[in-house]
Amino acid sequence: xxxxxxxxxVYEGFxxxxxxxxxxxxxxxxxxxxxxxxxVCGGHxxxxxxxxxxxxLPPCITLLSGPGCPVCVTSLSYIDHAVSLxxxxxxxxxxxxxxxxxxxxxxxxxxxxxxxxxxxxxxxxNEAVELALEKPDKRVVFxxxxxxxxxxxxxxxxxxxxxxxAGNFYLLSAHKIMPPAMKAVVEGGTxxxxxxxxxxxxxxxxxxxxxxxxxxxGVGCVISGFEPADILLSVLMLVRQVNREEPRVEIQYGRAxxxxxxxxxxxxxxxxxxxxxxxxRGFGVIPGSGLQPGGEFxxxxxxxxxxxxxxxxxxxxxxxxxxxLRGMKSPADCPLFGSVCTPASPAGACMVSAEGACNVNYxxxxxx
Amino acid sequence: MPDxxxxxxxxxxxxxxxxxxLIDAVFLPYFGQPFPGGMAxxxxxxxxxxxxxxxxxxxxxxxxxxxxxxxGRMAVCGTVNDIAVTGARPAWMSxxxxxxxxxxxxVLREIVKSMAEEAGRAGVxxxxxxxxxxxxxxxxxxFINTTGIGYMDxxxxxxxxxxxxxxxxxxxxxxxxxxxxxxxxxxxxxxSFSTPAESDCASLAGMITGLLERSGGIHWMxxxxxxxxxxxxxxxxxxxxxxxxxxxxxxxxSEPVASACDMLGMDPLYLANEGKVVMIVDGSEAESIAEYxxxxxxxxxxxxxxEVTGEHPGxxxxxxxxxxxxxxxxxxGEQLPRIC
Numbered sequence: 001x002x003x004x005x006x007x008x009x010v011y012e013g014f015x016x017x018x019x020x021x022x023x024x025x026x027x028x029x030x031x032x033x034x035x036x037x038x039x040v041c042g043g044h045x046x047x048x049x050x051x052x053x054x055x056x057l058p059p060c061i062t063l064l065s066g067p068g069c070p071v072c073v074t075s076l077s078y079i080d081h082a083v084s085l086x087x088x089x090x091x092x093x094x095x096x097x098x099x100x101x102x103x104x105x106x107x108x109x110x111x112x113x114x115x116x117x118x119x120x121x122x123x124x125x126n127e128a129v130e131l132a133l134e135k136p137d138k139r140v141v142f143x144x145x146x147x148x149x150x151x152x153x154x155x156x157x158x159x160x161x162x163x164x165x166a167g168n169f170y171l172l173s174a175h176k177i178m179p180p181a182m183k184a185v186v187e188g189g190t191x192x193x194x195x196x197x198x199x200x201x202x203x204x205x206x207x208x209x210x211x212x213x214x215x216x217x218g219v220g221c222v223i224s225g226f227e228p229a230d231i232l233l234s235v236l237m238l239v240r241q242v243n244r245e246e247p248r249v250e251i252q253y254g255r256a257x258x259x260x261x262x263x264x265x266x267x268x269x270x271x272x273x274x275x276x277x278x279x280x281r282g283f284g285v286i287p288g289s290g291l292q293p294g295g296e297f298x299x300x301x302x303x304x305x306x307x308x309x310x311x312x313x314x315x316x317x318x319x320x321x322x323x324x325l326r327g328m329k330s331p332a333d334c335p336l337f338g339s340v341c342t343p344a345s346p347a348g349a350c351m352v353s354a355e356g357a358c359n360v361n362y363x364x365x366x367x368x
Numbered sequence: 369m370p371d372x373x374x375x376x377x378x379x380x381x382x383x384x385x386x387x388x389x390l391i392d393a394v395f396l397p398y399f400g401q402p403f404p405g406g407m408a409x410x411x412x413x414x415x416x417x418x419x420x421x422x423x424x425x426x427x428x429x430x431x432x433x434x435x436x437x438x439x440g441r442m443a444v445c446g447t448v449n450d451i452a453v454t455g456a457r458p459a460w461m462s463x464x465x466x467x468x469x470x471x472x473x474x475v476l477r478e479i480v481k482s483m484a485e486e487a488g489r490a491g492v493x494x495x496x497x498x499x500x501x502x503x504x505x506x507x508x509x510x511f512i513n514t515t516g517i518g519y520m521d522x523x524x525x526x527x528x529x530x531x532x533x534x535x536x537x538x539x540x541x542x543x544x545x546x547x548x549x550x551x552x553x554x555x556x557x558x559x560s561f562s563t564p565a566e567s568d569c570a571s572l573a574g575m576i577t578g579l580l581e582r583s584g585g586i587h588w589m590x591x592x593x594x595x596x597x598x599x600x601x602x603x604x605x606x607x608x609x610x611x612x613x614x615x616x617x618x619x620x621x622s623e624p625v626a627s628a629c630d631m632l633g634m635d636p637l638y639l640a641n642e643g644k645v646v647m648i649v650d651g652s653e654a655e656s657i658a659e660y661x662x663x664x665x666x667x668x669x670x671x672x673x674x675e676v677t678g679e680h681p682g683x684x685x686x687x688x689x690x691x692x693x694x695x696x697x698x699x700x701g702e703q704l705p706r707i708c
């Protein structure tokens with residue numbers, strides 16, 4: 001796009017067509033084997049397909065979408081739990097817009113909202129905290145989803161609510177952490193030869209969380225930025241790791257990610273959350289992969305305050321979201337893709353989120 | 369004249385004296401008396417040898433006022449543009465108002481005033497109207513419906529169907545896309561950052577008329593509103609024997625919109641505009657048409673952004689700035705709420 005303005009130098013280099021074609025040519029020269037790289041983060045999937053980067057890579061490099069789209073891995077029972085809260089007259093549910101259309105086992109938040117459910121769509125946890133302060137006679141439940149990127153925000157929101165005396169603010173947390181899911185991918189038999197690791201998660205966590213991957217599984221990791229040149233450079237770095245048989249953790253996204261991460265955010269997460277076993281769509285329960293309010297904050301855990309019948313089932317029928325999230329199948333393999341399941345009428349969560357593999361594929365490629 | 373209170377009351381929609389006083393105090397001073405005898409429920413229009421073109425649209429944008437425009441100005445521009453892109457000249461317009469009880473009269477007056485100003489600029493007359501009042505809480509301040517009638521010379525009949533579009537034609541747009549969506553979302557307080565984006569809300573009739581008088585090479589036009597540039601071009605190519613190639617590096621996007629989209633994960637190709645027209649023009653005339661548009665105040669950042677192709681019929685392919693390519697699909701479900 002033609003962009004005019006003063007701060008374009010900040011990103012222009014990362015979108016420079018010459019640099020990008022140079023990187024693509026270098027990858028084609030060096031890629032001599034077979035490579036199966038998983039981009040864990042849905043933001044990367046979107047950037048790859050949106051910029052048509054997959055078309056620049058040689059056929060010996062396959063890019064797979066991973067489990068790093070928080071909406072996609074959200075369980076049916078989480079949505080069901082959120083829907084069940086709407087029956088309580090004094091509860092207001094605050095949610096990011098992404099969750100509205102995710103199918104639960106019987107309904108969606110969008111349908112419930114249309115039927116009069118007390119749901120407020122917010123753009124940040126702060127808005128949900130303000131809501132709790134404005135409505136002291138209500139109990140505000142914030143649907144806290146996301147990985148290490150958004151978990152510190154929810155933690156900050158909860159501590160802020162407590163500090164300002166809003167005892168009526170709760171988290172229904174589906175927060176998850178990335179490393180256990182990556183471990184589940186390789187242990188599940190997907191022959192990944194390298195991970196393009198999530199840039200935003202890593203700004204919080206630092207690079208240490210991936211060290212087990214080369215050490216225990218011999219799989220290399222490159223923490224990547226989201227611009228086209230970032231992603232191609234990360235692919236090149238992974239190709240070189242595989243060629244040299246030297247898997248390790250590298251940071252491509254050095255302008256944002258430090259090896260030690262963000263200590264302040266990590267401390268806040270540690271203070272507010274405890275690790276829990278968490279259900280991931282497509283995987284089932286992954287031990288130690290969830291974050292729930294703990295310690296002094298446990299009394300704001302909506303799962304405990306508003307218990308619901310939780311029956312964790314994977315999605316029914318022909319939807320293959322689960323296999324897609326594990327890197328076993330791609331959206332085109334799904335019999336529902338593009339026919340029964342579309343962004344306007346999604347059967348599975350991967351079609352709902354803008355970062356979901358099915359949604360991205362629907363948007364940017366052929367589905368006739 | 370009886371006193372007019374400062375807020376809209378239920379009685380203002382009664383059809384009786386109070387409504388007449390509202391019309392006299394707010395509507396007539398701006399819309400004027402189009403025909404002797406004042407504004408009536410029906411306007412009797414002169415006949416024409418030209419083809420009548422007829423359109424209607426409702427406006428529910430929130431907030432009512434935003435950088436670059438307001439609901440009234442939009443209600444005129446939107447209907448004017450719907451007519452103008454067919455190749456017709458907009459001529460007559462109706463305005464229907466649904467008012468929420470309690471609306472400040474000064475707000476209504478401001479909106480009516482800008483409707484009249486915009487109608488004047490676009491060369492249309494507002495000749496009939498209607499006002500209803502609903503109880504407080506049953507509408508969000510003010511909704512407007514406008515209906516427009518224009519007249520088309522038969523020689524432009526092919527334009528709205530795109531009958532003369534063929535491979536080798538060029539795609540032109542009259543400037544930056546997405547500003548309206550970003551400006552309205554920002555005005556609604558949806559962002560935790562501020563943006564200098566302003567709505568592009570404008571009547572395109574003057575520019576389009578000037579263009580049609582100068583060039584016979586315009587084969588298709590469409591105003592780029594909801595669904596954005598992507599959806600409009602997909603609708604053009606759908607079920608036709610040609611496809612469209614779009615060159616991402618050529619598509620004009622202002623810095624505020626590009627930054628906001630980067631931050632929010634939105635694609636400017638799907639954002640709504642209120643003053644943009646995309647045209648398919650003859651390849652040989654593309655440059656001269658673009659030059660004329662650039663000389664017009666509403667076309668300063670006009671760009672040739674693509675080409676009609678015989679390859680991939682029915683499909684729109686985007687050649688990305690990164691050198692890759694991908695298919696472009698119409699907007700699916702994820703509409704931004706109430707931006708128009």
